[in-house]
Amino acid sequence: MAKILIVAEHDGTRLNASTAKCVSCARSVAGAQIDVAVFAADGAAVAAEAAKLAGVTRVLRIDRPENSHALAALLAPQVAHLAAAYTHVFGPSTTFGKDLMPRVAALLDAPQLSDIMAAESATRFRRPTYAGNAIVTAEVDPGTRIVATVRIASFEATPGGGAAPVETLASDVALPSHTRFVSIVAAKSDRPDLQSASRVVSGGRALGSADNFKIIYSLADRLGAAVGASRAAVDAGFAASDLQVGQTGKIIAPELYFAIGISGAIQHLTGIKDARTIVAINKDAEAPVFEVADIGLVGDLFTIVPELEKLLGA
Amino acid sequence: MKRILVCVKRVVDFNVRIRVKPDGSGVITDGIKLSLNPFDEIALEEALRIRERGEAEEVVAITIGPADCQQQLRTALAMGADRAVHVVHDGVVEPLTAARTILKVIEKEQPFLVLLGKQAIDDDNNQTGQMLASLWQRPQATFASKVEIAGTTARVTREIDAGLETLEIDLPAVVTADLRLNEPRYVKLPDIMKAKKKPLDSMSLADLGVSAVSRVKIVKTEPPAQRQKGIIVKDTQELVAALRKRGVL
Known part of the structure; x- marks a missing residue:
């Protein structure tokens, strides 16, 4: 047994x-x-x-x-x-x-x-x-x-x-002293945890700056969602590394996933394959993310995201 | 001599679209581009930078694989490794066997630091570095995004799910590289020429007294399940309607 x-x-x-x-x-x-x-x-x-x-x-x-x-x-x-x-x-x-x-x-x-x-x-x-x-x-x-x-x-x-x-249980196993914890820098957040959230809104390189990335947070808050990011967005410094979704970041399976301004590199798609519903918003109709999206919307994210947020608030 | 050992693996290039063989016996590797595992390139770059800062004197690259893996070792030498060790082996090398093999080379080379990529992008195991540190009974710092050498210790920042964790570890130790540790340099043509003259030692697993134990049998390889084709909506109102229809709002 x-x-x-x-x-x-x-x-x-x-x-x-x-x-x-x-x-x-x-x-x-x-x-x-x-x-x-x-x-x-x-x-x-x-x-x-x-x-x-x-x-x-x-x-x-x-x-x-x-x-x-x-x-x-x-x-x-x-x-x-x-x-x-x-x-x-x-x-x-x-x-x-x-x-x-x-x-x-x-x-x-x-x-x-x-x-x-x-x-x-x-x-x-x-x-x-x-x-x-x-x-x-x-x-x-x-x-x-x-x-x-x-x-x-x-x-x-x-x-x-x-x-x-x-x-x-008592433990008397001998433990080494060669490895010591120094510190952890954790992004404090009141938002749901990315790994276990039922809704996730992720932003990619197309956001263009850390400042522009705020519209991702804003939409996420409207939806009660966690925030994620593509590797490109993290590498560019728009978002913290612990928000990275993909092969080398977090692999997640939310009920609802928004990929906004994310082209859909295979390494990113690996991280979201098990999401129940994938929504892709991207201005490039040929972006690979549309191949896995359940619902796709082609257009300018800077117009679409605020509009969507307003509609969801109504 | 203050030496860093960098473990590299040859893998299918990350740009290749992977296709599963129709008979389910594996993935198609004939005639496709093979490269150094990208995470191992990052590990090597870090070793070179540590040497260039004067905190190490020699960088040795090691790989385990078939004879023609020598090409990837030459790439490592062209990037700047001083010499290379090739453990020639044709069959499957499970992570525990790889770790045992590297440990034998460590005993000979006595490095103060061993660097590897956090995972190979073919089998995605993410095991060898940790297993090596365990067998060696030395510290490990996985998923490193920053490495600072300070005499007999190192401070390593790790990218973990909760954020950025910093550890202090006694040397010698094993560090595995994550994506943001650095950006590997490009290899220049003169360096490729120079690399041809750098020392490269070949040996077998048997020479090192290691036997390739294989305990995990791959019985089948399949392509992943495909998602159903989705719909394209024309505006945000249609998007919200489609989400409501699916019951996710």
Whole structure:
């Protein structure tokens, strides 16, 4: 029987939505036991949240002062220590999981499958390669322990309503001191989180300046949407790097996605393929973004966006 | 000698439109353009800049791949690497095997810094750097957008989902490059000529005492599901009507 350990992602106080999606992925492996591990300085609140996720068998809470920041070099030995009792170790395919899980896999001498988008069985998984242009089905022999990152855009969050027991574990695994957290600069925002928002408005190079980018924020606020950006817009300094959507930025799956002034480089389209409805606004009717858009509007974004905002307010 | 090791991989050029073979056995690679993985070019550029600032004395590029990967190593030498190591291998190299191989070369070369791209744009695994740091039992700083060397430590700014995180790491360490770390230089013709004379060592996995363990079998490769063809509306009123009709407003 599959025994799956999921490494919870959190910010010290709240569970990240990516964890509920990892649980969904794990639940698609028939009959799996699913344990969620919370590594934190004080994981009480996060563990309580994880315990409510439907399908979770147990929540394991490992409190250590060294866990106050999620540093892969410090977390990996703790995860690997716990993983000895499991057949699978899952983490989200966010920068947290991408950083951590291969470090765990190497400690376990286990192969890793990155960005799994479907679990066909306990040993057979689907994952994207070549920026999503080739989907491979990968298989390992039964009995091979697997580490995986879960492509969170491919899974709905598992619902709440569960009541898994929380077990507190002591950890005396030796941790290195060679890696130290210095600081984090996070864009403070009252807007919805880009990775989990149901609506996203993204702007591209055609916005022309950081100042012009304000119309993207304005429309997003009208829609209650998160703001995203193309790589070109981030490179040009119109938007912060944590807003980048695409192959190397965030891969998202909102209900509604607006691509405004974005031509639609393949690397960007990779990041939005799973959006339910894609709206493209671009003055170039030949832009590749129109090939994936459900609704396209050709025209000048500087006229269209304010007009749209006004119509939505009416 | 203060040395930086840069790991590079040959991949299908990022401008090539990828097509899956009709029999599902992989993607078409015959006769298409192959290049250095763009993230590895960024890693190499960073190494060259560190050397040019006088904080390193030598930059060594390493790749694992078939004999004709030598061409991409020559590109790395033309960009400015001082010498190259080619671990010649024809078959699949899983990330853990790649990490084990690089570790063997590290033991020989004793670099104070190992730079790699954060992921290769073919298999999109994003694993090798982290696995290498893990096996080496040294720090890792992935997704770097800024690297500052300060004696026996480095400060690395990382692009993470929550924003920009800065870590301080003891050297030696592994750093993986993200897009905005730098813009790689263009190779000039005289440098291509000069690169032909730079030292390039070839060896096999067996020479290094590594066996290529393959534990993940790719049973099928398919093109992604296509989205249904959409509609074009003529103005914002039609757009709002179409959104309402789809029930997303």
